[in-house]
Amino acid sequence: MTALPHPPTASLLPHPDDMADGRCPQREVTLFHDRPLLLDCGQVLSDVRVAYHTYGDAREDATLVLHALTGTSAVHEWWSEFLGAGRPLDPTQDYIVCANVLGGCAGTTSASELGDTPISLPDMARVGRALLDHLGVRRVRVIGSSMGGLLAYAWLLECPDLVERAVIIGAPARHSPWAIGLNTAARSAIRAAPGGEGLKVARQIAMLSYRSHQSYAQTQAGQRAPGIPAITSYLEYQGEKLLARFCEKTYVTLTRAMDAFQPTDAELRSIRVPVLAVGISSDVLYPAAEVREQAALLPRSTYWELDSIHGHDAFLMDAQALPDVVRDFLHG
Known part of the structure; x- marks a missing residue:
């Protein structure tokens, strides 16, 4: 068993620095202290540190945001078009959670700490589920873009009892x-x-x-x-x-971890919750046709396409009607 550094667990009580818009400063909690995390590679980890942000008042249902490859849990810093009153991520109406992924470098147990231990997207989902359990969350709406979209598929397969619906933006189900x-x-x-x-x-x-x-x-x-x-x-x-x-x-x-995530068609057909898949017309990394074709394997999927010349990054720099489409789906 690999034991990782075990800092003090963060308090869930209101913090004096909490923001008026419902934002909390980044917090940390150490999970898998009594029962280790079994990784897909067969190794186990204990004392996994998770850094995260929350927005809005805590409750048993939440919207879980999954960040991109070089993103962080600070949604307010990179997705302001989506976060705020009347937007898809509305702290006045919802409890919003975003955690830095296992193996990242923004507070959660890092790749350097893991050494040569390989991790998978399902491993990341298991860590995320443990965080939600710690926060008292029982049901989630999931939204992820780019790597976060791939990770959303992992959540749908790993935690089908927890996910109520999902939005997957600019991501296929598996890497080509x-x-x-x-x-x-x-x-x-x-x-x-x-x-x-x-x-x-x-x-x-x-x-x-x-x-x-x-x-x-x-x-x-x-x-x-x-x-x-x-x-x-x-x-x-x-x-x-x-x-x-x-x-x-x-x-x-x-x-x-992204390259190794290769769910089969049969696994995708087993996903029963409503999913909105968003392709981007000029995306050369994850072509819209690929996003659409793989999402079509899901029994309850809806496809929508963002028409932009700005490629994969259009969900960040040229969102157009995307926030409205996502808001209506998440809360429809």
């Missing part, structure tokens, strides 16, 4: 050879240039897949400085920016 290939190239860059340079290249590879030809033609044409193409400057900036806040071991660990 194309997506695995992009992640393989990114991991190869990290392996070839450890210490930060490889992570910057990995981010640049990812950023090319997060947008589209049209998007970059509109936003990164021309030169930012004499002799330096705007796209070159942009990609170098994105690499530096990620290096300042992320961990290369986390990048490797999480992308491997």
